[in-house]
Amino acid sequence: MSEYHPLTESEAIELARRIEGVFPQGAELTCREIGDGNLNLVFHIRDEQSGRSLIVKQALPYAKVVGESWPLTLDRSRIESEALIQEGRLAPGLVPKVYKYDPDLALTVMEDLSDHIIMRSGLMQCRRYPLFADHISTFLANTLFFTSDLGMNQQEKKVQAGRFINPELCKITEDLIFDDPYTVSSNNNYDAAIEDEAEALRTDEKLHFEVALLREKFLTQGQALLHGDLHTGSIFVREDSTKVIDPEFAYYGPMGFDIGAVIGNLLLNYAGQLHWSADEASRTSYREYLLETVKSIWTQFDRKFRAHWNEKNVDRLAARAAGYQDDYMRRLLQDSIGYAGCKMVRRIVGLAHVADIDRIPDAAVREKAQRIALRIGKALIKGNRGAESIDFAIDAAREAA
Numbered sequence: 237m238s239e240y241h242p243l244t245e246s247e248a249i250e251l252a253r254r255i256e257g258v259f260p261q262g263a264e265l266t267c268r269e270i271g272d273g274n275l276n277l278v279f280h281i282r283d284e285q286s287g288r289s290l291i292v293k294q295a296l297p298y299a300k301v302v303g304e305s306w307p308l309t310l311d312r313s314r315i316e317s318e319a320l321i322q323e324g325r326l327a328p329g330l331v332p333k334v335y336k337y338d339p340d341l342a343l344t345v346m347e348d349l350s351d352h353i354i355m356r357s358g359l360m361q362c363r364r365y366p367l368f369a370d371h372i373s374t375f376l377a378n379t380l381f382f383t384s385d386l387g388m389n390q391q392e393k394k395v396q397a398g399r400f401i402n403p404e405l406c407k408i409t410e411d412l413i414f415d416d417p418y419t420v421s422s423n424n425n426y427d428a429a430i431e432d433e434a435e436a437l438r439t440d441e442k443l444h445f446e447v448a449l450l451r452e453k454f455l456t457q458g459q460a461l462l463h464g465d466l467h468t469g470s471i472f473v474r475e476d477s478t479k480v481i482d483p484e485f486a487y488y489g490p491m492g493f494d495i496g497a498v499i500g501n502l503l504l505n506y507a508g509q510l511h512w513s514a515d516e517a518s519r520t521s522y523r524e525y526l527l528e529t530v531k532s533i534w535t536q537f538d539r540k541f542r543a544h545w546n547e548k549n550v551d552r553l554a555a556r557a558a559g560y561q562d563d564y565m566r567r568l569l570q571d572s573i574g575y576a577g578c579k580m581v582r583r584i585v586g587l588a589h590v591a592d593i594d595r596i597p598d599a600a601v602r603e604k605a606q607r608i609a610l611r612i613g614k615a616l617i618k619g620n621r622g623a624e625s626i627d628f629a630i631d632a633a634r635e636a637a
């Protein structure tokens with residue numbers, strides 16, 4: 237047993253060396269800390285000779301944001317490793333393998349995915365991932381269905397939900413996504429050029445009403461075990477492979493929050509294509525690719541989730557009640573659209589932004605992209621409860637651009 241302290245690189249090497257069956261005896265290991273250092277340390281440990289490698293991710297006891305720092309529970313490291321193991325069981329091959337979890341040091345040793353790239357970077361390079369919609373819809377359908385009352389024993393589910401309460405990380409979401417962007421808050425962070433947009437977010441009553449409903453659902457609906465932070469920076473991709481990382485925000489919440497996170501982040505990139513595409517023709521084509529991906533994610537999720545329902549349902553009433561499945565899927569679609577909108581708005585005016593928009597060097601182009609993202613985000617939030625198909629989101633994106 238070791239008392240908690242942030243590891244040095246040489247301690248990370250010694251820890252990795254003790255994982256059985258990875259590195260050859262006496263290997264000369266090198267270590268680099270590759271995390272962005274806001275909440276966690278990420279050590280990349282490698283043996284040059286055999287080419288073998290591992291990742292050690294360690295939670296820090298505080299979050300560092302714009303120079304300030306606030307305490308943050310180390311228990312999120314347990315939640316992350318337990319969620320990764322659970323996701324790996326339900327969606328094989330779609331998350332990194334976990335080799336070890338150390339509760340005292342609040343760290344997880346896992347598979348190195350450096351042969352993949354973070355999806356957000358791939359999208360900023362206008363790359364296409366033909367299997368992504370298939371993979372992520374499987375991840376979503378399997379992890380959400382089989383941790384819900386439809387797919388698992390309902391008493392066991394309640395016990396499991398108790399292991400994923402996660403109040404501190406939920407509080408971050410509740411404030412940064414569902415509150416700050418719609419009021420005056422020192423957490424907000426946006427260019428002076430869009431003060432008019434921020435003002436509009438603060439005074440739009442219809443918008444506040446819809447955000448309050450979505451926030452209420454986030455606070456109260458323990459529908460399934462969510463990843464909780466499923467943006468394109470939490471997804472590693474290759475053309476032939478998709479791996480979801482970083483589920484430290486996992487908790488029992490509304491399924492649409494995870495689906496909406498993926499969709500909202502694809503649409504943030506859609507707005508950012510004002511800059512990232514080389515010319516008009518490639519922009520049109522890449523944006524069509526993004527919209528097709530959004531459509532395909534929902535369509536495949538809907539099909540796979542219904543197939544689980546029809547074949548693996550454990551709830552007798554849900555299996556029998558006429559019209560219940562269609563009603564459930566319609567509500568899921570609407571939640572996904574609403575949460576996608578919330579995710580977009582907070583990335584423009586809230587504390588934490590996305591590179592797809594922030595890295596646009598030309599201020600005028602960046603401002604235009606921010607306004608497009610906000611227009612889409614607000615349309616999705618305001619229209620979510622009237623949406624009858626995923627085309628609602630696609631039409632909103634087309635109209636905004």
Ligand code: ADP
Binds near residue numbers: 270272349
């Ligand atoms: P945080 O919770 O601090 O955001 P992440 O789990 O998202 O931490 O990891 C931060 C970065 O570390 C990732 O963007 C990626 O570059 C790197 N990283 C994390 N996990 C792995 C992994 N399994 N393989 C390779 N790189 C990783």
Ligand code: MG
Binds near residue numbers: 272274
């Ligand atoms: Mg990070």
Ligand code: MG
Binds near residue numbers: 470482
């Ligand atoms: Mg992350």
Ligand code: MG
Binds near residue numbers: 275465482484
């Ligand atoms: Mg994280």
